[in-house]
Amino acid sequence: MTDQDDNSKAQAEQLDFIRPFLNQFRGDGVKLSSEPVWAERMEEILANLEPEILDDITSRIRQSSENQIIDFDAFGTAHNLTPAEIKMLDSIVGGLSVPEHAAAHNIAVNTARVHMQRVLEKTGSNRQTDLLRKVFGR
Known part of the structure; x- marks a missing residue:
């Protein structure tokens, strides 16, 4: 496996970790993920983040969340x-x-x-x- 493959796999894992948290964000009382245009925009933003920024976001969410996603x-x-x-x-x-x-x-x-x-x-x-x-x- 190449370094690029490792980086792609790590990025995919980070995005999978972040998505449930993003799905709880709201705008005007409605989950942003329930609005297709906002869900698409969130995915587009995530896909284009620099690896260092994605690492920082993931780290901060891990530190602050303590598994507080509600099912x-x-x-x-x-x-x-x-x-x-x-x-x-x-x-x-x-x-x-x-x-x-x-x-x-x-x-x-x-x-x-x-x-x-x-x-x-x-x-x-x-x-x-x-x-x-x-x-x-x-």
Whole structure:
């Protein structure tokens, strides 16, 4: 294997490590990865990073993340959450309020409140802070 092959393999591994973190970034309450044009742009930017910059980004994420990527689907399955309730949970973890979630997903605020209430009930949480502790395993 050549040095170029080794570098390509290392870059691919770094990109695979970074992607889940990028998938949690939001703009106006919507995951950037859920918007095809933004997902494509993120991939384009990553593919064109200098190796030293990619190394630095990967290192910083590793140091700060401590494996804090949340598997919303697994959490949702464990608590029997619907897809709408998982979206609500994702928004709350991302820092949105219930009304902000409603606006970002074009649903009525009352509908979002019902989703939030069901998430709390299904997870056995009394408040959103309790819910966040469960999501982050604390």
